[in-house]
Amino acid sequence: MNCFSLNPQIAIKSASAVLADLHPPPKPLTTTPLTPQPPAQSLPTPTPQEIPFHPPLFGSQSVGSPPAKSSPTPNSKGRRQFLTLAAYGGVGLGSVLLWKAVDSSQKGAENSDPPPELSLDSPTPSPEATPEPNSSPSPSPETSSSLQNFSFEVARVDAQGKITNRSQEQAQFFAEDLGSGITLDMVAIPAGQFTMGSPASEPERDSDESPQHQVSIPAFYLGKYEITQAQWQAIMGSNPSGFQGANRPVEQVSWNEAIAFCQKLSQKTGREYRLPSEAEWEYACRAGTSTPFHFGPTLTPAIANYDGTSTYGSGPKGQYRQQTIDVGSFPPNAFGLYDMHGNVWEWCQDTWHDNYTGAPTDGSAWVSENDNDPRILRGGSWLNDPRYCRCANRGRYDPGDRPTTLGFRVALSAPRTS
Numbered sequence: 001m002n003c004f005s006l007n008p009q010i011a012i013k014s015a016s017a018v019l020a021d022l023h024p025p026p027k028p029l030t031t032t033p034l035t036p037q038p039p040a041q042s043l044p045t046p047t048p049q050e051i052p053f054h055p056p057l058f059g060s061q062s063v064g065s066p067p068a069k070s071s072p073t074p075n076s077k078g079r080r081q082f083l084t085l086a087a088y089g090g091v092g093l094g095s096v097l098l099w100k101a102v103d104s105s106q107k108g109a110e111n112s113d114p115p116p117e118l119s120l121d122s123p124t125p126s127p128e129a130t131p132e133p134n135s136s137p138s139p140s141p142e143t144s145s146s147l148q149n150f151s152f153e154v155a156r157v158d159a160q161g162k163i164t165n166r167s168q169e170q171a172q173f174f175a176e177d178l179g180s181g182i183t184l185d186m187v188a189i190p191a192g193q194f195t196m197g198s199p200a201s202e203p204e205r206d207s208d209e210s211p212q213h214q215v216s217i218p219a220f221y222l223g224k225y226e227i228t229q230a231q232w233q234a235i236m237g238s239n240p241s242g243f244q245g246a247n248r249p250v251e252q253v254s255w256n257e258a259i260a261f262c263q264k265l266s267q268k269t270g271r272e273y274r275l276p277s278e279a280e281w282e283y284a285c286r287a288g289t290s291t292p293f294h295f296g297p298t299l300t301p302a303i304a305n306y307d308g309t310s311t312y313g314s315g316p317k318g319q320y321r322q323q324t325i326d327v328g329s330f331p332p333n334a335f336g337l338y339d340m341h342g343n344v345w346e347w348c349q350d351t352w353h354d355n356y357t358g359a360p361t362d363g364s365a366w367v368s369e370n371d372n373d374p375r376i377l378r379g380g381s382w383l384n385d386p387r388y389c390r391c392a393n394r395g396r397y398d399p400g401d402r403p404t405t406l407g408f409r410v411a412l413s414a415p416r417t418s
Contacts, residue, residue, distance in 0.1 A: 147172035147188060155331045161300040161315040171336035173224060176269055178234040184265075185224040186412055187336050192217055194283050195290065197356055198392035202292055203313055208355050209392045217283045217363040222276060223409035225249075225327035225338050226346065227261070235264050242404040247326040249344045249407040255375040255399035258347045258408045265410065276411035277365035278350040278376045278394070285341075285379070285391045287334040292390045293341055294333040299386040303330050306342035312386035324382050340379055341389040344407030345397075348376040352396040374398050381405035 149170055156165040176184040197212040198205040226249035233239045240252045253261075258275060265273045276284070286294055293299050298315030301308030305325050308318035328338045349365035352374040360366055374396040380389030383405050387393065397406065 147174055150336060152332050152336055154334050155295060155303065157296040157298060157300065157303070159297045159314045161298050161302075164296075169334055169336065173336070174221075176271075178231060178265075178268070180234060182230050182234045184227075184231055184410075186221040186410075187224045188414075189217075189220050189222050189280075189284055189335055191219040192283070194286060194288075196279055196282055196359075196392075198292070198390070202390075202392070204387040205390075205392065206394070208394050210355055211357065213356055213359065213361060215279045215283065215361050215363055217280060219414045220276075220280060221412040221414065222280070222284050222335075222337060223411070224332075224336060226344055226407050226409045228327055232261065235261055235268065240402070243324045245324075245326065247328075248324045249327055249339070251324060251344050251404050251407045252402045253347075253406055253408065254402040255347050255397070257402065261408075262410055271412060273410045273412055275347055275349045275408060277363060278348045278378065279360070279363045279365075280411060281346065281348050281378045282391055283363070284335060284337055285333065287337070289334075289391075292392070293386075294391060295331075295341070299341060299389060304342040304386075304389060305330070305339070305382045306380055306384055306386055306389050307382075310385040310387075312390075315386065321382060340391075342380050342384070343382055344379075345377040345381045345395060345405050346379045347406065347408040348378055350376040352376060372399065377406065 149172055151168060151170050154167050154169050155163050158164045171187055173185050173187045176186060178184055193214060193216045195212050196215045198209040199212060200210075202209075228247050229239050229241050229244070229250045230246040232241075232250040232253075239250070240257075241248065241250050242252055255275075262273045262275060289296075291297050292312070293304075295303055298311075298313045299306065300315055301318035301320070305321055308320045311317055324343055327343070330339065332338045333340055349367065351366065351368040351370070353359070353366060353368075375398075377395035377397055378393070380386075380393065380395075388395070397403075
């Protein structure tokens with residue numbers, strides 16, 4: 001029996017309606033092994049270089065200019081962190097816990113057609129991992145091609161960070177062919193409702209996570225992994241990353257550059273790829289849970305890549321890797337999404353607002369009229385304390401900034417049939 005903490009107000013659409021329709025930052029585990037398999041692509045190893053870092057900001061802070069260079073140091077507890085990272089290409093990870101999971105996905109599958117339809121028996125996370133299904137639509141692509149199923153193991157931890165429950169789950173995805181043997185896995189996220197933001201009782205929360213409010217999310221697709229360097233290079237023809245590795249997330253990517261990637265990907269595939277809205281991102285991250293992390297009440301370096309020398313709640317201290325690692329190295333959430341906590345911050349569509357007063361409740365992006373306003377970041381990074389990796393945590397950066405902590409994953413709206 002699963003021991004998931006669920007928000008009773010959250011609701012996910014039922015399988016019977018699947019075919020009905022289809023964002024401090026830096027605010028401031030056993031079965032057959034699964035690892036993401038974007039085909040390896042030869043990437044140049046850069047000469048060691050110093051990369052100035054200035055983190056996303058919290059609350060009402062304004063974006064500062066890049067800090068003076070200094071020696072690499074662990075992330076501080078302060079809400080503003082300024083430091084310089086020495087980033088070396090091809091740096092080894094030493095010891096990294098690789099999550100064991102089962103995945104029946106066919107990474108080399110050909111898929112030049114539009115996203116396939118979800119079948120009526122589309123698997124969704126177990127009721128204990130997600131909210132009760134209801135009658136709204138799930139992603140309904142444009143052709144009758146079937147989505148591929150993949151299986152995976154989901155873990156839940158207690159307040160001390162010990163794994164107390166493991167469950168086998170299934171989800172569906174389609175593989176977008178980027179050419180040269182490189183694919184992009186897009187997971188079908190069912191429509192549903194959830195409570196966005198954090199309760200006043202959540203440790204180390206911030207006022208910008210209020211007020212909590214109910215949001216209805218239409219079905220959509222979201223990248224199974226953060227965009228990798230191989231995928232970025234396949235579309236953009238370059239690799240800006242400070243930490244080199246084909247399967248590592250691309251970083252040093254500004255919001256503007258992430259948008260340019262989505263535009264080029266859309267031109268290549270004929271589908272309208274985009275960044276997720278902040279509401280879509282949190283909904284997908286929680287995957288039916290209401291705890292600070294989709295894993296439970298705390299986080300450990302055994303299940304996410306962040307500054308493990310810092311703790312959250314009663315969780316343990318652990319390894320601080322000081323760099324990104326391959327995507328998919330840790331267990332996914334109940335929707336089958338990897339690295340929603342840590343590794344790299346993820347850009348969202350939305351512009352920054354100091355709180356949720358007046359926020360949309362339909363899952364759409366909340367965007368101001370000024371294109372130069374700071375943009376939302378979610379999920380935390382390899383550099384940050386665990387508090388910044390919480391489901392509800394919010395960060396921001398100017399759309400042209402590109403430190404080594406910033407990456408993204410892509411989303412795709414599901415076509416409506418009515």
